[in-house]
Every structure is written in C-alpha cells, then in structure tokens.
Amino acid sequence: MNSKDLRIFHTVAIEQSITRAAEVLGYVQSNVTARIRQLEKEVDTPLFYRSKKGMILTQAGRNLFEYSGKIIHLLDEALKSVQYTQTPSGPLAIGSLESTAAVHMPKLLKQYLNQYPDVKISFTTGHTRDLLAKVLDYQLDGAFVNGKVDHPDLNQVLVFEEELVFVSENTSEPLSELMRKPMLFLWAGCSMRHRLEQWMTEEGIDATNIMEFGTLEAILGGASAGLGVSLLPKSAVKKMEQQGLIRTHPIPPHYRQSHIYYIYRKDLFQTSAFKKFLEHTQVEQVRVKENQQGE
Numbered sequence: 001m002n003s004k005d006l007r008i009f010h011t012v013a014i015e016q017s018i019t020r021a022a023e024v025l026g027y028v029q030s031n032v033t034a035r036i037r038q039l040e041k042e043v044d045t046p047l048f049y050r051s052k053k054g055m056i057l058t059q060a061g062r063n064l065f066e067y068s069g070k071i072i073h074l075l076d077e078a079l080k081s082v083q084y085t086q087t088p089s090g091p092l093a094i095g096s097l098e099s100t101a102a103v104h105m106p107k108l109l110k111q112y113l114n115q116y117p118d119v120k121i122s123f124t125t126g127h128t129r130d131l132l133a134k135v136l137d138y139q140l141d142g143a144f145v146n147g148k149v150d151h152p153d154l155n156q157v158l159v160f161e162e163e164l165v166f167v168s169e170n171t172s173e174p175l176s177e178l179m180r181k182p183m184l185f186l187w188a189g190c191s192m193r194h195r196l197e198q199w200m201t202e203e204g205i206d207a208t209n210i211m212e213f214g215t216l217e218a219i220l221g222g223a224s225a226g227l228g229v230s231l232l233p234k235s236a237v238k239k240m241e242q243q244g245l246i247r248t249h250p251i252p253p254h255y256r257q258s259h260i261y262y263i264y265r266k267d268l269f270q271t272s273a274f275k276k277f278l279e280h281t282q283v284e285q286v287r288v289k290e291n292q293q294g295e
Helices: 003-015 018-025 029-043 059-083 098-103 105-115 128-136 191-202 216-224 234-242 272-294
Strands: 048-051 054-057 090-096 119-125 142-146 154-169 183-185 210-212 230-233 246-249 257-265
Touching: 003 018, 003 029, 003 054, 003 059, 018 029, 054 059, 090 098, 090 128, 090 272, 098 105, 098 119, 098 216, 098 230, 098 234, 105 119, 105 272, 128 142, 128 257, 142 272, 154 191, 154 216, 154 234, 154 272, 183 191, 183 216, 183 230, 191 230, 216 230, 216 234, 216 246, 230 234, 234 246, 257 272
Parallel strands: 090 119, 090 142, 183 210
Antiparallel strands: 048 054, 142 257, 154 230, 154 246, 154 257
C-alpha cells in the first residue's frame, strides 16, 4: 500500500470530495480519482460510496480511515525526527478561533517569525469543536480554543483570559430592547453564541433570530449598522468602540470570562519550531496580562 495513496485516501475521506481533496493536496482531480481507484483495486473492495452528497466512506473505508491517520502521523513524525535541528525551521500548522486570530495572532506570529524566519507556518481558523478534531487527527500541531478541554490525549496551556461584552450599534436604546434584535455570529459551534443564547433564555427572550457571518469584521460591521447584536471579546471591539462606531454593555459575571487555551497532542513529536512557538504563547500570556493591569 503506497503511502501517497493512503494520504490521498485520508484527505478525500476528510473533505468528502475528490475536487476539494485535489485542491488541498495540490494534485489534478483526475490523478486523485485514479489513485483512489487503484487503492480500491489493491484492497479488492470499495472504500467510498459515490453519491450526490459526495464521497462517503463504506464500512471498509471507515476501517481503513481508523488506521490511515495514525500511519500518516507516524510517517510525518519519522520525517521530523531525521530532520530535527536545534534551529527552528520547517512546517508548523496552527489553528485558532476567529476572534483570537483577529486580536492576538498578528503580533504573536510576527514576533515569532521575526526570530525564526525559516519556519513555514500554515494557519487556519475555526470553532473549538472543529479545531479540537483537527488537532486530534494530527492535521494541526496545535490550536487556540475556548475553554479547558477534557481529553486524555491532549496537553493544554492557558494563554489568554478575555472579558466578553454585549455589542450593539452606538445607540441609547435600553439593553432589554437591544437583546430582541437579531444575533450576529460566526457559526453554530461558536461558544460565545451559546453563552448569549443561554443568557437570553434566562431573560425570557426568544433566542432563535440568528444571522451567521463568515468573519469577525462582518459581524462588527453588521452591529455598527444596527443590523443586530453580538457577544464578543472586549479586546476585539475596543478600537471600534473608541471610534464611536459601536457600543458595549456589561453582561452577567457568570458569562463574562472567556479562557483561551493552546492545545496539542501529548504524543506530538515536538520539533524545535513547535517548542519555540509554545514558549512564545507563554510570553504572550504575560504580556497581555501586564497590558490589562496597566489599563
């Protein structure tokens, strides 16, 4: 069984699409199709159902998928071990929440890459559940997620402590009226959305009027225009509030604090690039705390 074929199979299984898998791998679509067919011929059983919903794993495919991630991870770890040097270099795959990416990542990544320019960082955003799955599946070396994660295969480091605020247009309307406006959020897995929904339920307000956006900037633009309201980290909205484009409102204490952890697998082979990045997250934690205390 060719390791390249196994990697192609694994990617198609994750993406559930030949086209998307080809884009991720940088291959032409016909090559991916041919390699999947060759692998199915080799194991003498179909690995996918071809349907309108995409490429869906058969039972045999699900069995192989359980092993493919582990095998690919071991191959990657073996390569890292022979390429290991004390000078940080090579690939580093990091994931983050959208709000954390917008507020904290630019400065952290810039400082890191200024020191270690030979490291090639790939960066992706998503919600906590999605990022957690990618870390566990070895697709990411680590990720910044909301809240402590209870999983036996993970290590985690508290990096940022955020204060959440209720965000609306710059208006004198009472909070009770603003809470009846549409809620603007990123996606169903957003932890801040879940908190706002719980709070509104406590207040006896219907929490079903929800609009989803693709970026934090779009949410802030919608709030500024009076389209709706949201729950966001204070650090992410401070500039727009100072400019008078939005207004923030305090929320109940039991919903106010948000803790951002950096998670990574315990069995991850820690290259020098990864170790130095982990050190940078701890330095950044100290810097952010000092800035908050000075405000």
